[in-house]
Amino acid sequence: MVCKILFLFLSAFVISHAQTSAGPTQKEPDAVFLKIKQDLDRALKTDDHLSAADAYQQIGDLFFYQTAYSQALDHFFKADKYYRKENARLKVALNLNKIGLTYYRGRQYNAATDIFTQSLAIFKALNNRRGLAQTYGLIGQTHEKTNAYKKALHYQQLAVTYYKKSDDKSGLAKIYENIGSLHEDKLQLDSALTYFNRSLTLNQADENRLPQIEVYNNIGDVYRKSGNYLESLKYTRQAAGLAVELGDQYQLGSAYRDLSKAFNLLGRNDSAYHYSEAGRNIFLKIYTEDNEKQLALLQTLFELEQKDNAISRFESEKSLNRLIAFGAALIAVLITLLGLSIISRQRLKIRNEHKLHEQNRSTLKGELELKSKELTTHTLHIIRKNELLEELKTKLNAIVKDDKRDQRKELKQLVSLININHNQDKSWEDFRAVFEKVHEHFFESVRKHAAQVSAADLRLLALLKMNLSSADIATMLGISPDSLRISRYRLRKKLGLPEGESLTTFVQKL
The missing domain is CATH 1.10.10.10 (Winged helix-like DNA-binding domain superfamily/Winged helix DNA-binding domain)
Incomplete structure (x- = not known):
C-alpha cells in the first residue's frame, strides 16, 4: 500500500519541468471538481477524516494543474489538518511535498525549502527510501532556482543514492536529468550530456516515452550550445516527433522553439521563422485553453460556494425563526417593562441635567460678569496711571525748560525713567491675562x-x-x-x- 501511494504521487506530481499529457483532470477540471466535491461533502458528514483529507488533496491537485496556486495551497493545508488529526504520517509527508512544490511553482523558494525539510524529517523517521529520494530531489531543484548550485548538486546526489537503494529507475532517470540541467546551467556541457544520456537510457529501458521528450530536447540544447547545430537538430526533431505521437503540445512547442534557434544559428532564417511561429501558436493555444479551463473551474467553485452559502443561510434562518417564535412573547414583555423603566429614568435624568445646566449657566454668567468688571477696573487703573504719568512728565518738562542748572540733570533722568516705565510689559501682561478670560x-x-x-x-x-x-x-x-x-x-x-x-x-x- 505504501509503495502504491508513493508511486501514484511520483507519477502524478513530481515532474516539475515537463508538462504532462492532459488527462481527464486537466481536460475537464470543473466536472472532476464537482465529483470530488460530492465525495468531500459525504466524508465530512460522516466524519471520515481520511477520505475528507484525500478529497481536499485532490481538489488541491486540480487547482495546482490550473496554476491557481493560492487555492491549491488552501486545500492542501486543509488536507494536512485532517491527515495530522488521524496521525497518517506518510500521507502528511507526501502532502507536505505537494505544498512545497506549490510554493516552488509560485517562486516562493524559501517557503518551499522549509516545507520540504519538514517532509524530509518524517520520511527519515519512517525510514522511507523512496520518499527520501523524492524529497532530496525536490530540495535540490529548489536550490537550483536560487543559483545555489553546490547545494543543489549535493541534494541531487543524495536523491541518486536513495533512488538506487529503492531500485526506482524512473525516479533515478529524473534526477539524472536534473543533474544534467545543473551542469548545463554552469556551461559544463560534456558533464551535462553524460547525465542526459544516462537519463535517456533509463527511460528507454523502462519504456517511459513521455519523459524522453524533454531529455531529447535537453540533449539538443547541449549540442546547440556546443556549436554542433546539425546534431542538435537531430535530437530536437526526435523530441518533436515523439511529442506529436504522444500528443504533448507543451513539449512540441518547446521543440519547435529549439528548432527555430538552431536554424537561426545555421543561417536558415526561413526555417527559423517557420518553427518560431509554429511554437508561438502552440503556446498561445495552450495559454488560451488553460485560461478557459481555469475560469471554468473557478466559476464552478464560485457557484458551489454561492449554493452552499444559500443553504447555510436557509438553515440558519430556520433555526433563528424557531428561536424568535419561542422567545417573542417573553421579549415583548421584557421590552415593555424595560421601556417603562427607561422612560422614567430618562425623564429623571433630563430634569437633573436641565437643573445642572441652569446652575452651571448661572455660575458661568456670574464668573463672566465678575471678570468683565475686573477687566474694566484694571483698564481704568491703567488709564489713570498713564494720565498721571503724562501729567507728571508734562510738569517735569516745564521745570527742565526753566533751565535751572542745579536741577536739570536729575530732572532729565526722572523724565527718562518715566518714559521707560510708561508702558511697561507687566501692565500689558496683567491686562492680557484678564482680557483672554473674558474674550476667549x-x-x-x-x-x-x-x-x-x-x-x-x-x-x-x-x-x-x-x-x-x-x-x-x-x-x-x-x-x-x-x-x-x-x-x-x-x-x-x-x-x-x-x-x-x-x-x-x-x-x-x-
Missing part, C-alpha cells in the same frame, strides 16, 4: 485673518474690542492721537479690510 479665542481669530500682526497691533485690537474711546486708547498705549490714527490705518491694511468697512465693527464681530 479672540487673538486666535485675529491671526486667522492676519498672521503677521505685531504685539502692538494685538494691544490696539484688544482695546478696540473693549469699546474704549480713541482718547483712552491713546492714553493706554502712551501715544498721541495722530499716532493712533496712523496705527489704525496700518492695522486695517494688515487685516485686508476694504475701504469703507469700519475697523471697530470688524473687531466686535471677532
Whole structure:
C-alpha cells in the first residue's frame, strides 16, 4: 500500500519541468471538481477524516494543474489538518511535498525549502527510501532556482543514492536529468550530456516515452550550445516527433522553439521563422485553453460556494425563526417593562441635567460678569496711571525748560525713567491675562485673518474690542492721537479690510 501511494504521487506530481499529457483532470477540471466535491461533502458528514483529507488533496491537485496556486495551497493545508488529526504520517509527508512544490511553482523558494525539510524529517523517521529520494530531489531543484548550485548538486546526489537503494529507475532517470540541467546551467556541457544520456537510457529501458521528450530536447540544447547545430537538430526533431505521437503540445512547442534557434544559428532564417511561429501558436493555444479551463473551474467553485452559502443561510434562518417564535412573547414583555423603566429614568435624568445646566449657566454668567468688571477696573487703573504719568512728565518738562542748572540733570533722568516705565510689559501682561478670560479665542481669530500682526497691533485690537474711546486708547498705549490714527490705518491694511468697512465693527464681530 505504501509503495502504491508513493508511486501514484511520483507519477502524478513530481515532474516539475515537463508538462504532462492532459488527462481527464486537466481536460475537464470543473466536472472532476464537482465529483470530488460530492465525495468531500459525504466524508465530512460522516466524519471520515481520511477520505475528507484525500478529497481536499485532490481538489488541491486540480487547482495546482490550473496554476491557481493560492487555492491549491488552501486545500492542501486543509488536507494536512485532517491527515495530522488521524496521525497518517506518510500521507502528511507526501502532502507536505505537494505544498512545497506549490510554493516552488509560485517562486516562493524559501517557503518551499522549509516545507520540504519538514517532509524530509518524517520520511527519515519512517525510514522511507523512496520518499527520501523524492524529497532530496525536490530540495535540490529548489536550490537550483536560487543559483545555489553546490547545494543543489549535493541534494541531487543524495536523491541518486536513495533512488538506487529503492531500485526506482524512473525516479533515478529524473534526477539524472536534473543533474544534467545543473551542469548545463554552469556551461559544463560534456558533464551535462553524460547525465542526459544516462537519463535517456533509463527511460528507454523502462519504456517511459513521455519523459524522453524533454531529455531529447535537453540533449539538443547541449549540442546547440556546443556549436554542433546539425546534431542538435537531430535530437530536437526526435523530441518533436515523439511529442506529436504522444500528443504533448507543451513539449512540441518547446521543440519547435529549439528548432527555430538552431536554424537561426545555421543561417536558415526561413526555417527559423517557420518553427518560431509554429511554437508561438502552440503556446498561445495552450495559454488560451488553460485560461478557459481555469475560469471554468473557478466559476464552478464560485457557484458551489454561492449554493452552499444559500443553504447555510436557509438553515440558519430556520433555526433563528424557531428561536424568535419561542422567545417573542417573553421579549415583548421584557421590552415593555424595560421601556417603562427607561422612560422614567430618562425623564429623571433630563430634569437633573436641565437643573445642572441652569446652575452651571448661572455660575458661568456670574464668573463672566465678575471678570468683565475686573477687566474694566484694571483698564481704568491703567488709564489713570498713564494720565498721571503724562501729567507728571508734562510738569517735569516745564521745570527742565526753566533751565535751572542745579536741577536739570536729575530732572532729565526722572523724565527718562518715566518714559521707560510708561508702558511697561507687566501692565500689558496683567491686562492680557484678564482680557483672554473674558474674550476667549479672540487673538486666535485675529491671526486667522492676519498672521503677521505685531504685539502692538494685538494691544490696539484688544482695546478696540473693549469699546474704549480713541482718547483712552491713546492714553493706554502712551501715544498721541495722530499716532493712533496712523496705527489704525496700518492695522486695517494688515487685516485686508476694504475701504469703507469700519475697523471697530470688524473687531466686535471677532
